[in-house]
Amino acid sequence: xxxxxxxxxxLSLALLGGNLAQAASEFNPQISLILDGRYTHYNNESDxxxxxxxxGGEAGRGEKGxxxxxxxLVLSANIDDLYYGKMTTVLADHDGATExxxxxxxxxxxxxxxxxxxRAGRFFSGIGYLNGQHPHSWDFADAPLIYRGLFGEALxxxxxxxxxxxxxxxxxxxxxxxxxxxxxxxGGAANDGxxxxxxxxxxxxxxxxxxxxxxxxxxWSARIEGRRSAxxxxxxxxxxxxxxxxxxxxxxxDAVWKWAPNGNAGTRNLKLQAEYxxxxxxxxxxxxxGSVAPESSRYDGRQSGWYAQTVxxxxxxxxxxxxxxxxxxxxxxxxxxxxxxxxxDDEGQHPRRTTLMLDYxxxxxxxxxxxxxxxxxxxxxxxxxTLQYTMSLGSHGAHxx
Numbered sequence: 001x002x003x004x005x006x007x008x009x010x011l012s013l014a015l016l017g018g019n020l021a022q023a024a025s026e027f028n029p030q031i032s033l034i035l036d037g038r039y040t041h042y043n044n045e046s047d048x049x050x051x052x053x054x055x056g057g058e059a060g061r062g063e064k065g066x067x068x069x070x071x072x073l074v075l076s077a078n079i080d081d082l083y084y085g086k087m088t089t090v091l092a093d094h095d096g097a098t099e100x101x102x103x104x105x106x107x108x109x110x111x112x113x114x115x116x117x118x119r120a121g122r123f124f125s126g127i128g129y130l131n132g133q134h135p136h137s138w139d140f141a142d143a144p145l146i147y148r149g150l151f152g153e154a155l156x157x158x159x160x161x162x163x164x165x166x167x168x169x170x171x172x173x174x175x176x177x178x179x180x181x182x183x184x185x186x187g188g189a190a191n192d193g194x195x196x197x198x199x200x201x202x203x204x205x206x207x208x209x210x211x212x213x214x215x216x217x218x219x220w221s222a223r224i225e226g227r228r229s230a231x232x233x234x235x236x237x238x239x240x241x242x243x244x245x246x247x248x249x250x251x252x253x254d255a256v257w258k259w260a261p262n263g264n265a266g267t268r269n270l271k272l273q274a275e276y277x278x279x280x281x282x283x284x285x286x287x288x289x290g291s292v293a294p295e296s297s298r299y300d301g302r303q304s305g306w307y308a309q310t311v312x313x314x315x316x317x318x319x320x321x322x323x324x325x326x327x328x329x330x331x332x333x334x335x336x337x338x339x340x341x342x343x344x345d346d347e348g349q350h351p352r353r354t355t356l357m358l359d360y361x362x363x364x365x366x367x368x369x370x371x372x373x374x375x376x377x378x379x380x381x382x383x384x385x386t387l388q389y390t391m392s393l394g395s396h397g398a399h400x401x
Contacts, residue, residue, distance in 0.1 A: 028077065029075050029076060029077035030074075030075070030076050030077060030394070030395035031073075031074070031075055031394045031395060032072075032073075032074045032392060032393065032394040032395045033071075033072070033073055033074075033392070033393040033394055034070070034071060034072040034073075034074070034134070034136045034390065034391070034392055034393075035071055035389070035390070035391040035392075035393070036068065036069030036070045036071050036072075036135070036136060036388070036389070036390050036391075037066075037067070037068050037069055037388070037389050038062070038066075038067060038069050038141065038386055038387060038388040038389070039065065039066050039067075039386070039387045039388075040061070040062055040063065040064055040065065040067065040384065040385070040386045040387075041064065041065075041384070041385045041386075042061065042064060042375075042382050042383065042384040042385075043382060043383055044375075044378055044380055044381075044382035046378065046380075048060045048061050049343060049377070049378070050145065050148065050149045050327060050343075050351050050377055051329075051343070051345065051346045051347040051349040051351060051377070051378075052303055052327070052328070052329025052331060052343070052344060052345070052346035052347075052349070052351075053149040053150075053303055053327070053329065053343060053344075054227075054229035054230075054242060054244060054285075054342055054343050054344060055148070055149070055152065055229055055230045055343060056152045056184040056185065056227065056228065056229045056230065057151060057152015057153055057154075057183075057184040057185070058152050058153040058154075059148040059149070059152045059153060059230075060148075061142070061375075061382075061384065062142070063093070067093060068091075068092060068093050069092070069135070069388065069390075070090060070092060070134075070135040070136065071090065071091045071092065072088055072089070072090055072091075072103070072134065072136065073088070073089045073091070074086070074087070074088045074089075074395075075087050076395075078110065079107065081110065081111065082109060082110055082111065083107050083108070083109060083110060084107065084108045084109075084110055085106070085107045085108075086104060086105075086106060086108075087102070087104060087105045088102075088103040088104040088105075088134075089101070089102055089103065090102075090103045102122065103122075103156070104121075104122055104123055104124065104156070105121050105122045106119050106120060106121030106122060106123045107119070107120055107121055108120075114164075114167070115164050115165035115166060115167055116162070116163070116164045117162075117163055117164075118160065118161070118162055118163075119160065119161040119163070120159075120160045120161075121158065122156060122157070122158045123156060123157075123161060124154060124155070124156045125155040125156060125157065125161075125177060125179075125198050125220065126161060126163065126175045126177065126198070126200045126218070127155065127198050127200050127218035127219070127220055127250075127252060128147075128155075128200075128216065128218055128252050128254055128275055128277070129214070129216055129254035129256060129273065129275055130143070130144070130147065130254075130273075130275065131147070131151070131154055131155055136390045136392065139271070139273075139309065139311045139319075139321055139323075139357070140309070140321065140323055140355055140357055140371060141357070141369055141371045141386045141388045142373075142386075144275070144305075144307035144309075144323070144325050145305060145307065145325040145326075145327055145351055145352075145353055145377070146275070146276075146277050146304075146305035146306060146307060146325065146327060149303060149305060149327055149351075150185060150250060150277055150279055150303070150305075151184070151185055152184045152185065155183070155185070155220070156183060157177075157179035157180055157181065157182065157183045157186070157196060158179060158180040158182070158183075159177060159178050159179030159180055159194070159196075160177070160178055160179075161175060161176070161177045162175065162176050162177075163175035163176075169205070170203065170204070170205050171202070171203065171204035171205055171214070172201075172202070172203055173200075173201070173202040174199075174200075174201055175198075175199065175200045175201075176197075176198070176199045177196075177197065177198040177199070178194055178196075178197055179194070179195075179196045179197075179198070180193050180194065180195065180196070181193075181194070181195025181196035181222045181223070181224070182195075184227065185222075185227065185248065185250075185279075186222040186224055186227065186248070187224050187225065187226055187227030187228065187244075188224055188225025188226045188227065188245070189225075190222070190223040190224065190225045191223055195222055195223050195224070195225075196220065196221070196222035196223075197220070197221055197222070198218065198219065198220040198221075199218065199219050200216060200217065200218040200219075201216065201217045201218070202214060202215070202216045203215045203216075209262050209263050210259055210260060210261055210262055210263060211257070211258070211259050212257075212258045213255070213256065213257050213258070214254075214255070214256045215253075215254070215255050215256075216252075216253065216254040216255070217252070217253055218251070218252045218253075218254075219249070219250070219251045219252075220249070220250045220251075221247070221248065221249040221250070222247075222248050222249075223247060224244060224245055224246060224247070224248055224283070225245050226243045226244075226245055227243060227244045227245070228241055228242070228243050228288075229241070229242050229243075229244070229342070229343065230343070240287035240288055240289035240294065240295075240341060241287070241288045241289075242285055242286070242287055242288070242338075242341065242342035242343070243285070243286045243287075243288050244281070244283055244284070244285050244286075244299065245283050245284050245286070246281060246282050246283010246284060246299070247281065247282050247283060248279065248280070248281045248283075249279065249280050249281075250277055250278070250279045251277070251278055252275060252276060252277040252278075253275070253276050254273075254274065254275040254276075255273070255274050255275075256271065256272070256273045257271070257272040257273075258270070258271050258272075259271075265313070266316060267313075267315070267316055268312075268313055268314065268315070269312075269313045270310065270311070270312050270313075271310065271311045271312075272308075272309075272310050273308070273309050273310070273311075274306065274307065274308040274309070275306060275307060276304070276305070276306040277304065277305060277306070278302065278303070278304040279302065279303045279304070280301075280302050281299065281300070281301050281302075282299070282300045282301075283298075283299055284296055284297070284298060284299060285297055285299045285333065285338055285342050285344070287337075287338055287341055287342065295335065295337060295338055296335075296338065297333050297334055297335035297338040297339070298332075298333070298334060299331065299332070299333050299338075299342075299344065300331075300332045301329065301330065301331030301332060301333070301344060302329065302330045302331070303327070303328070303329040303330075303331070304327070304328055304329070305325065305326060305327035305328065305351075306325075306326060307323060307324065307325040307326075308323070308324055309321060309322065309323035309324070310322055317360055317361050317362065318358075318359075318360055319358070319359050319361075320356075320357070320358050321355075321356070321357045321358075321359075322354075322355070322356055322357075323353075323354070323355040323357075324352070324353070324354050324355075325351075325352060325353045325354075325355075326350065326351070326352040327350065327351040327352070327377075328346075328350050329344070329346045331344040331345075331346070333345075347379070349377065349378070349379065351376065351377035352376050352377070353373055353374065353375045353376060353377065354373065354374050355371060355372070355373040355374075356371065356372050356373075357369055357370065357371040357372075358370050358371075364392075365391065365392040365393075366389075366390070366391050366392070367389070367390045367391075368387075368388070368389050369386070369387070369388045369389075369390070370386070370387055370388075371384075371385070371386040371387075371388065372384070372385050372386075373386075
């Protein structure tokens with residue numbers, strides 16, 4: 001009797017193990033962990049600002065000294081033959097506290113045919129060139145000034161994206177997005193939670209065996225209700241929080257050129273990259289100081305900016321890069337107090353910055369970077385030195401063009 005019971009238990013465990021193995025093979029997600037740490041030194045101790053821009057999101061230069069950067073935990077997998085899913089969670093330190101943020105969480109269709117796909121959930125917008133890339137794949141340790149000023153580092157939101165890739169020798173991709181409009185640079189989730197729209201076009205191709213290019217056009221617009229930005233004050237007193245309500249639209253153009261001898265980027269390669277954005281806004285700025293009747297003013301403004309960069313891999317594993325940023329603004333805010341405290345006063349400045357970097361990559365999973373930037377965004381120049389490591393553990397998908 002005991003022998004028969006043991007055989008039954010053994011057969012049951014074998015069947016259970018087989019079922020578990022089958023379940024595991026049916027759901028085998030790719031898991032990756034991005035580790036980012038840095039040491040930063042700068043000599044301008046004043047609060048970060050870009051004169052003429054109402055800053056929000058994650059705009060800033062980071063903490064001084066040793067600090068963790070943008071650490072990501074990524075899970076992704078095909079759900080079935082029709083859907084793919086991805087989730088990215090970010091862990092970062094802010095003001096001495098560890099914060100956990102859900103950066104991405106979306107599903108995407110597979111096999112719709114004719115080059116079409118639909119993405120739904122929280123995702124990075126397809127506008128621009130750099131916006132859809134995660135910080136660990138950037139060529140520099142921080143975002144260009146125009147991304148800080150307009151997007152608070154990057155534009156992402158909750159909604160749906162429809163894209164189509166043409167079946168042609170020339171790369172042609174068209175996309176459109178309808179999103180909630182609750183994330184900076186939108187705010188308030190106007191229009192019943194569908195307050196922002198975007199559209200983009202990307203063209204690209206090869207020139208011979210050694211050259212490739214891509215050109216992009218994009219546009220984003222939103223109806224904004226109470227977009228809050230960082231406070232700004234010159235007198236050292238209490239700072240009210242500026243909030244903008246009105247219409248906002250951003251248009252951009254981006255271009256990339258890559259060279260690698262006979263298409264082999266392993267030894268030497270060169271990348272030239274540039275983007276230009278312009279934003280037009282019209283509405284009202286209210287300085288929320290907790291009072292019943294806070295000070296407010298009409299606001300009609302334009303901010304623009306561009307950056308150009310080149311990165312050259314001069315030998316295996318070693319790269320050097322140069323980037324130049326410049327911003328400008330033309331804001332009409334009749335109330336001088338609101339103009340100054342909201343950050344919309346350009347203070348006679350045209351923010352600009354020059355950045356040099358040198359990095360070493362033992363493999364595609366590891367990188368050590370040394371970066372120096374002369375930032376002339378302020379009345380007093382700032383010299384920033386950054387030493388950064390970026391390491392990838394586990395599955396690591398290929399980066400886009």
